[in-house]
Amino acid sequence: MAGNDKRRGAMRKPGSKKGMVVGSGGQRRRGLRGKGPTPKAEERVSHPAKRRADAKAQAEQQRARRKAQQESAPELVAGRNPVVECIRAGVPASGLYVAQGIDVDDRVTEAVGEARARGISVLEVPRVELDRLTGGAVHQGLALQVPQYEYRHPDDVLQEARDSGLPPLIVALDGVTDPRNLGAVVRSAAAFGAHGVILPQRRSAGLTAVAWRTSAGTAAKLPIARAANLTRTLRDLKSAGLMVVGLDADADITSDELELATEPLVVVVGSEGRGLSRLVRETCDQTVSIPMMGGVESLNASVAAGIVLSEVARRRRLT
Known part of the structure; x- marks a missing residue:
């Protein structure tokens, strides 16, 4: 019989299906290994789901790179008055752009003269190029290049308020997303004696070129901090002895x-x-509203902040 014959020519060839052979399941059953669970569709090579997942990951990486570039890129403050105010305030600028053929007035003369005195590069560029650099903003022929704003810690704002020798006055913004409102609040805070401004890290406008412009350079005079958790920061300030008053339409009292x-x-x-x-x-320890005539539901956030801060400054002057 071929299976038992010891002669060379009578031996069964490997792979023959007659009788039991190694790997057939009849012998060495433990040698059979499964391939494991079926991989997810996103993990299979050439599967449409994997291609979609790869494209999504690549898009997220590109967005992250663009965000990092935007965060590291310098800001341009546009407009004659904002540029002059920033230079007067000592904003750490690195370049002053002047449009070619600009109509020179006192503000242009002051901006160029002060920039050169402070070692700021003065660059004359075509108006079309300045339009492109400022994103179409109304620049009036002047734009100032400033670095990204370096935010402070809320503890630094509190310490500076205490070092002033006056009762601390701090402004906190809860979800103000318009940079123009942010800039206007910063300007009002500086005008009425506040010691600093605190912003939440999420769902809030940052100190961009638009906010710089609206603040007219006062952001350089006032420490602005970012809080990882605004509610926790307010509780810490309360523990430090400060009272917290929130502006709210359905308030406990009016600003009067x-x-x-x-x-x-x-x-x-x-x-x-x-x-x-x-x-x-x-x-908040207390909420306050602004008395208004009938027919007006609410005020702009920066206008409301200015009114309340003005009332706080008035009462402090009388003490």
Whole structure:
């Protein structure tokens, strides 16, 4: 019989299906190994789901790179008055762009002269190029290149307020996403004696060129901090002895009744649409509204902040 014959020519060839052979399941059963569970569609080579996942990951990487480039890129403050105010305030600028053929007035002369005196490069460029650099903003022939703003820590703002020798006055913004409103609030805060401004890291405008322009350079005179968690930061300020007052339409009192104005104070300004968030409102010691004539529902966030800060400054002057 071929299977038992010892002769060379009578031996069964490997792979023959007659009888039991190694790997058939009849012998060495443990040698059979499964391939494991079926991989997910996103992990299979050439599968449409994998191609979609790869494209999504690549798009996210590109967005992250663009965001990093934007965050590291310098800002351009456009407009004659904002440029002059920034130079006067000592904003650490690196370049002044002047459009060719510009109509020279006192502001242009001052900006160019002060820039050269401070060692800031003065670059004359075509107006079309300045339009491109400023993204079509109304630059009036002048633009100032400033670095990304370096935010402070909320503890630094509190320390500077205490070092002033006056009752601390800090402004906190809860979800203000319009950079023009941010710039206007910063300007009002500086005008009425606030010691600093605190912004949340998320869902808030940052100090971009638009905010620089609206603040007219006052952002260089006032420390601005970012808080990882605004509610927790407000609680820390309360623990440090400050009272927290929030601007709210359905408030406890009006600004005419704000007796806490002379105390160490944090004024919280809500977002343009929904106002104060629930947790921030619950953290406030008191909420305050602005008395208005009938028919007007609310005011712009920066206007409301300016009115309340003006009332706080007035009451502090009288003490």
